[in-house]
Amino acid sequence: MPTFALLGLPIYGLLIQRAAALAPPNDDQWAQLNGTVGGHLYTSLPLASSCFSTVNGMPSTVNATECALVQQGYLDPDFRSVHYSAHMLPQWETCQSTVQRCLLNSNDPSDPTAWEGKECFQGAIAPRYIDVRSEQDILAALSFVNETGIPFSIKASGHDYKGRSSFGSLSLWTRNLDSLSYSADFTPEGGNESYPAVTIGAGVPFEDVYDFAEENNITVVGGYHQTITASGGWVQAGGHSVLSPVYGLGIDRVLQYKIITLDGVVRTANKFQNSDLFWALRGGAGSTFGVVLESSMLVEPQMSLRVAAISFNQTAENAPGFLQLIVDNAYKWGQEGWGGHMGPASLINVNPLLTLEEAQASVQPLMDYALAQNGTAVVEDLPSWESFFEKYVESAEASVGVQTILGSRLIPTDPFFTDADSKQALLDVMNKMIDTYAVNPYIIQGTPFLYNYTEGTTSATPAWRNSLWELGIHQNMNYNATLDTMFAQYEIVNNITKWMRELAPDSGAYINEANPYEPDYECNHFLGPNYPALLELKDKYDPFRLLDCWMCVGWKGAADERYSCYLNISTSY
Secondary structure, three states, X not given: OOOOOOOOOOHHHHHHHHHHHOOOOOHHHHHHHHHHOOOOEEEOXXXXXXXXXXXXXXXXXOOHHHHHHHHHHOOOHHHHHOOOOOOOOHHHHOEOOOOEOOOOOOOOOOOHHHOOOOOEOOOOOOOEEEEOOOHHHHHHHHHHHHHHOOOEEEEOOOOOOOOOOOOOOEEEEOOOOOOEEEEEEEOOOOOOOOEEEEEEEOOOEHHHHHHHHHHOOEEOOOOOOOOOEOOOHHHHXXXXXXXXXXXXXXXXXXXXXXXXXXXXXXXXXXXXXXXXXXXXXXXOOOOOOOEEEEEEEEOEEOOOEEEEEEEOOOOOOOHHHHHHHHHHHHHHHHHHOOEEEEEOOEEEEEEOOOOXXXXXXXXXXXXXXXXXXXXXXXXXXXXXXXXXXXXXXHHHOOOOOOEEEEEEEEEEHHHHOOOHHHHHHHHHHHHXXXXXXOOOOEEEEOOOOOOOOOOOOOOOOHHHHHEEEEEEEEEEEOOOOOHHHHHHHHXXXXXXXXXXXXXXXXXXXXXXXXXOOOXXXXXXXXXXXXXXXHHHHHHHHOOOOOEOOOOOOOOOOOOOHHHOOOOOOOOOO
């Protein structure tokens, strides 16, 4: 981990002094901003507002045509991705603490009882946003923020599981920063070595990156959902992939960022210049140090993959046996280069290293188990990542349009996959999830198990480097859940993540997929011993803490007014 000199800035004194001198922007200032960004400043309403006759306390004319389009696309990630006010998990469109929302029924988006006689509220959606199309738009926005001190957020596709791209008086929507290029000999600025790399604009989703990679006969190591933006929070907070066991995390593969920091300076960050900022952006989380314009990532040649797809109908009797087989084989699979997603009755794993015959032998015990449950089991050879993604991932990726709470823990390789008693303890926790709450464990074998990591080169929690799994859960809430129901659902997630922390107390959690109310987020769970240096860099590049987000580096805390829509859930349990 790099050592940074103390800045000695009286940060909190500066914050108090600055806040006292600022006033909210008036209509003339907003109009001037709109002119500066070429008319790209817009007011926003919730995605489903066209269905409601009362919006934000005012009568509104129902737009039946637009409402029908929203119903049709409500559960479609591509539809949500291109609408500013939509988030993949719609609770982050709402004000959960006051139960003010504007949602459709995710079980049946055409259900009229969701909007008839109901009021649509703005919720947590920023009332104004800039559809960012250029560096100049961001520079104008940051100048405005510095002048007024208003809270703002950064949003790309809305694939954010903790609400960090919601809230504020102004949002910078970067979805249309869509540049994408490939160079066989990309040289980071200031360097003298070249690499095959793609350079990806801040708004480009992985589905477009994968199509582009296929066209250029290369492989980009990336996320497991079509709408994740490659240069956003995924690569800034860690970025796991089912190819990570062999090829590393996203932060291991990024060669360079282009970013605008809060002082309005466009910076190139790599290991040769602004290296402290480069280190911070490689794991310190998105929406923290500035507005990233693009990232350049190392690529691999196009590769064939061995794919194992196994599933059967889950029962109380057959789930424990399948989990036992997964735990028993996990370490061997790690050594063989497997990565994938698994549960009590399913598995989709990929391997770039084994032959087809070796892959079949490797997973044969699980194939036999599934077939004995009248399930299905396939091991096949696919010619590229794109072919795997289209055949398997798009039908298995996380659902959208449903209020879903996540929780997770990185599970260390030693002792949980090397010691019999520890293996049993891991199994006991997973079976306890099912037996107590009917919540299935969600296993991702996506840590950089075989990757040759150079210690100290990234700022994510070191727990990534000695873990084999990310163990997670998903807990859904109905679109119209009451406040009491929401608290009850979060309590389930809190209890299960507590079991996982007690199981592996010295490990950590993936900040992008963690419980939104994880305790002791700064050091012990998200960023580990790197947090103090990251906080120092936060104060260097954003001394007035203009850019703030939930549980990010330098977070102002839950008591800050902008977080009033989060639930008041204790993080000290």
